[in-house]
Amino acid sequence: MNNFKKQSKLFLAGALLMYTSIACQSKKRENTMETTKTEASITKAPWGKLPDGQEVSLYTLKNAKGMEMKISDYGGLITHWTAPDKEGKYEDVVLGYDSLSGYLKSSPFFGALVGRYGNRIAGAKFTLDGKTYNLLKNNGPNHLHGGKIGFDKVIWKTEELKDGRIGLKLNHVSKDGDEGYPGNLNVEITYVLTDDNALEINYTATTDKATVINLTQHSYFNLTGGKTDHLGHEVxxxxxxxxxxxxxxxxxxxxxxxxxxxFDFTTPKAIGKGINDSTDVQIVRGKGYDHCWVLNQPKKDELILAASAYEPTSGRLMEVSTTEPGVQFYTGNFLDGSITGKNGVVYKKRSGFCFETEHFPDSPNQTKFPTVVLRPGETYKTTTIYKFSSK
Structure with missing residues (x-):
């Protein structure tokens, strides 16, 4: 009887010890994001020079949970962006280069701010108030993403926010006639990294002459951290x-x-499910998805959930909200293995995808689309938020 009591006590003690160990490990996992990095900060470092001698800087933004972003004043580039998986492990989830030289040599708009006009304009021209403006043909017969020297290839005037938020304010004045566009356009963009693992991007602009404008952010995402292609992501x-x-x-x-x-993504489905459907002429033309979706926006300029992407293996979830009427879903169809990116990774077709919030492509030439005309006295204003979590 005494032996039985002793064995029972030993069993209970062992069970209690095991339970305590499991509880501590679980608590440790829950607190991973809080204990690894709790100091929100923003720092600035030199990042090389342009061929004309202009110095380029790289800012590192960190929030209280441990998310880290690197943003350059050249092109407003987002070069690195970490997000937690279901175990709390942070990994870089955007495509790009390790150094400035890669972006200068050849870049399909990795992480770039795009303007004056994101997406395509047919025939590289448009007519506004009776005058025709000719733009550069840099995408077959069409104009794409602002031309030869768009907003992705200029040094933005940059300053850290002074209101307690972790963020950057970027300013650029595009002069009348730049890339063929009319009007002196004053653009201000703020990147704000929040403590709930979201990036809020606010775009504003004014002009002294009637013009057209369509700004967007062109990050390529892969929520596996680049371990595989994106075909298993549920969008x-x-x-x-x-x-x-x-x-x-x-x-x-x-x-x-x-x-x-x-093209029906109203309920989540894997990107790979229809991306190679050779019976769909639109898939054939885009070599996959490279189209603008018309968002279900109850009220003009209302901030709504536009899109999401979930990667089952890592558990990472990205949700995109915007005030824009459309989102271009691009699945990296023109990546062909000729680019070696960060950490020596070769970017092949389907290595990354984009959610480019925007007005519709070719709106200056299509009167039935929401207008992209900005006139003196008006303010262009849009907001897009990329928020990360895990499940």
Missing amino acids: MINADHFLPVDETLIPTGELKAVKGTV
């Missing part, structure tokens, strides 16, 4: 319609229902 797009395109990827003007097509 949701809050849109009942998308814009079909012609052979040069210019919208035809039709708003086509997604229901019954591979």
Whole structure:
């Protein structure tokens, strides 16, 4: 009987010890993000020079949970962006280069601020108030992402926010006639990294002459941390319609229902499910998804959930909210293995995807689309938020 009591006590003590150990390990996992990095900060460091001698800087932003971003004043580039997986482990989830030289040599807009006009303008021209403006043809017969020296290739005037938030204010004045666009355009963009693992981007602009404007952010994401392609990511797009395109990827003007097509992401599905559907002419033309979805926005300029991407292996979830009427979902169709990016990784087709919040492509030439005209006395103003979590 005494032996039985002794054994019972030993068993209970062992069970208690095991429970305490498991509880401590669980608590440790829960607190990983709080204990590893708790000091929010922003720092600045030199990042090389442009061929003309202009110095380039790189800012590192950290929030209280441990998320870290690196942003350059050259092109407003987001070069690094870490996000936690379901175990609390932070990894870089955006494509790019280890150094400035890569971006200067060749970059398909990795992490860039895009303007004056994000996406394509048909025939590289548009007419405004009776005058035709000719732009550079840099995408077949069309104009793409602002031209030869768009907003992704200029040094932005940059300053740290002074209001307690971790963020940057970027300013650029695009002069009348730059890349063929009319008006002196004064652009201000703020990047704000919040403590709930979100990046809030606020775009504002004014002009002294009627012009067109469509700004966006062009980060390529891979929520595996670049370990595999993106085909297993489960994507949701809050849109009942998308814009079909012609052979040069210019919208035809039709708003086509997604229901019954591979373009239906109203409920989450894997990117790979329809991306190679050779029976869909739109997939063939885009070499995958490279289209603008018309968001289900109840009220003009209302901030809504536009899209999300979930990666099951890591558990990472990214949600994108915006005041814009559309989002371009691009699946890295033109990455071809010719680019070696960060940590020696070769970027092949389907290495990364983009959610580019925007007004519609070719809006200056399509009167049925929401207007992109900005006039003196008006203020262009949009907001987009990328928020990360895990499940």
